[in-house]
Amino acid sequence: MEAGYGVRIDVVSLSEPCSACNIIYGFVKEIMERLKKKYDFLEINYIEIKNLRDIYSIEGLEVEKFPAIIINGEQITAGTIPDIKELERIILEEIG
Amino acid sequence: MNSKELLLKSMYNGEVERVPWVPFVGCHAASLIGVTAEEYFKNDKYIVNGAEKAFELYKPDGLPVTFDLQVEAEALGCKLIYSDTNPPSVASHPLAEGKKIEDLKIPTEEDGRFPIILKASREIVKRLGDRIAIYGLVTGPFTLALHLKGTDIFYQMIDEPEEIHKLMTFCQKISMNSARMYIDTGVDVIAIVDPMTSQISPSSFEEFVAPYITPIFAYIKERKKASSLFVCGNATRNIEAMCKCQPNNISIDENVDLRYAKEICHRYGISIGGNIRLTVTMLFGTPLDNIKEVENLMQIGGKKGYILSPGCDIPFNTPPENIRAIASAVYGEVAEFMKQDMKNNLEEIDIELPDYKNEKKVILDVITLDSESCAPCQYVVEAVKSAIKGIENKVEWKEYKIKEKESVARMIKLKVPNIPTICIDGEPVYISIIPSVEELRKTIERVIAEKGL
Numbered sequence: 142m143e144a145g146y147g148v149r150i151d152v153v154s155l156s157e158p159c160s161a162c163n164i165i166y167g168f169v170k171e172i173m174e175r176l177k178k179k180y181d182f183l184e185i186n187y188i189e190i191k192n193l194r195d196i197y198s199i200e201g202l203e204v205e206k207f208p209a210i211i212i213n214g215e216q217i218t219a220g221t222i223p224d225i226k227e228l229e230r231i232i233l234e235e236i237g
Numbered sequence: 238m239n240s241k242e243l244l245l246k247s248m249y250n251g252e253v254e255r256v257p258w259v260p261f262v263g264c265h266a267a268s269l270i271g272v273t274a275e276e277y278f279k280n281d282k283y284i285v286n287g288a289e290k291a292f293e294l295y296k297p298d299g300l301p302v303t304f305d306l307q308v309e310a311e312a313l314g315c316k317l318i319y320s321d322t323n324p325p326s327v328a329s330h331p332l333a334e335g336k337k338i339e340d341l342k343i344p345t346e347e348d349g350r351f352p353i354i355l356k357a358s359r360e361i362v363k364r365l366g367d368r369i370a371i372y373g374l375v376t377g378p379f380t381l382a383l384h385l386k387g388t389d390i391f392y393q394m395i396d397e398p399e400e401i402h403k404l405m406t407f408c409q410k411i412s413m414n415s416a417r418m419y420i421d422t423g424v425d426v427i428a429i430v431d432p433m434t435s436q437i438s439p440s441s442f443e444e445f446v447a448p449y450i451t452p453i454f455a456y457i458k459e460r461k462k463a464s465s466l467f468v469c470g471n472a473t474r475n476i477e478a479m480c481k482c483q484p485n486n487i488s489i490d491e492n493v494d495l496r497y498a499k500e501i502c503h504r505y506g507i508s509i510g511g512n513i514r515l516t517v518t519m520l521f522g523t524p525l526d527n528i529k530e531v532e533n534l535m536q537i538g539g540k541k542g543y544i545l546s547p548g549c550d551i552p553f554n555t556p557p558e559n560i561r562a563i564a565s566a567v568y569g570e571v572a573e574f575m576k577q578d579m580k581n582n583l584e585e586i587d588i589e590l591p592d593y594k595n596e597k598k599v600i601l602d603v604i605t606l607d608s609e610s611c612a613p614c615q616y617v618v619e620a621v622k623s624a625i626k627g628i629e630n631k632v633e634w635k636e637y638k639i640k641e642k643e644s645v646a647r648m649i650k651l652k653v654p655n656i657p658t659i660c661i662d663g664e665p666v667y668i669s670i671i672p673s674v675e676e677l678r679k680t681i682e683r684v685i686a687e688k689g690l
């Protein structure tokens with residue numbers, strides 16, 4: 142696939158997560174790498190929150206549980222390991 | 238009863254005179270002694286020094302040796318990425334990369350970082366173990382299975398459940414052996430930390446976790462040690478299934494409602510621990526935010542079968558004054574803490590107290606954090622309002638919120654040690670106690686009579 146499909150994924154996590162969030166964040170990053178290999182047009186941004194103000198500046202972040210995945214401004218997960226098949230479905234829906 | 242006895246009594250669901258507290262200090266200990274998280278996790282002396290520093294600063298009733306859920310995984314061949322300010326992360330999953338369970342061996346005292354951790358554990362037990370309860374933290378079997386297998390485990394639970402049962406049988410042996418190794422160092426409590434169980438449904442928990450974790454708690458009991466099941470994340474739906482695994486205690490994080498979890502746990506005779514918010518309160522909040530939150534939690538948790546603790550391990554850069562503020566609330570020493578914390582800001586404030594004895598009314602000074610956001614403070618203010626109904630012409634009352642420095646100065650001048658407190662004519666009468674309306678009314682009427690009003 143070529144770039145330009147306009148699918149942006151924001152992965153939001155705390156810069157100092159607890160052990161549980163740190164483990165989940167590791168899995169989220171692995172899943173993102175697998176998605177990127179399959180869909181190289183994806184624009185994946187990793188946002189690490191360093192203070193409370195950061196939380197309010199993130200577009201689409203509604204549930205403040207981390208790590209959170211936001212696809213094209215819509216929050217998909219909050220503090221959970223995502224289902225890669227579900228993420229693929231959303232990505233394909235986004236590109237029509 | 239010393240701190241250790243207090244904590245263990247509470248852990249076995251007993252009633253105690255003060256809520257015990259356990260700050261889960263892991264990588265945060267590194268910041269306390271001025272080293273990186275990586276240096277800390279790889280050095281037994283740093284782990285010991287970090288625990289001693291936390292003991293000195295935070296007056297805990299219990300402490301973990303350390304908080305690292307990657308020790309077993311690393312010893313089994315998972316690659317780790319170390320960080321300066323966080324626990325290490327697992328970067329490879331041997332069972333997803335061609336290895337078979339048969340290729341892996343159960344880690345012993347000689348493998349990975351176990352020699353470091355166990356040496357530190359023995360030393361911490363020696364130095365602190367007569368005063369506070371020492372926790373040995375073991376990676377739970379499901380979290381370990383995820384480390385070894387990666388996220389494909391979730392699909393395999395549906396497609397090839399027998400493979401996951403085989404993996405969980407192996408991980409159970411590892412967790413049980415880690416528990417044994419910690420017990421042999423002399424710790425008091427074994428915590429099976431299985432945060433990834435929050436990612437599965439109650440039916441999956443019952444099928445893939447309960448049969449493997451329950452015998453671990455039975456083993457810990459057989460060795461005459463207390464056990465706890467730590468779960469981070471939204472484990473609300475699994476609390477009852479967790480109780481059925483029969484640990485002595487369950488520790489939850491901020492994603493679970495403490496009132497709800499306590500109700501279920503106590504029904505099973507299991508104590509509950511938790512759940513100070515790590516980020517909003519401990520890492521980013523102020524000391525007053527922390528005092529307010531733990532006052533609310535202690536109100537809900539009560540003095541029977543409740544241990545105050547954070548939801549998970551404390552972040553590296555959490556301000557120590559926030560954790561000291563929590564300790565001050567636990568010990569009823571908020572005034573002393575505020576005095577130290579606001580030393581410079583209080584010097585120029587001179588509070589003039591009324592001449593209580595000669596006032597023509599009974600004066601109630603109600604010292605709170607803020608009755609709008611602190612539940613015990615709210616109950617105290619409501620008790621005062623109800624108790625003075627019909628005698629308002631003989632009583633004058635005012636709430637002093639210690640988030641204002643003038644109120645802190647007043648609190649100190651009135652010799653009020655903790656919040657919420659009701660002072661009657663300048664005497665702290667109800668300190669950190671919510672009196673019944675009837676009792677408070679009688680006390681006020683007695684003072685009215687004594688003053689001849």
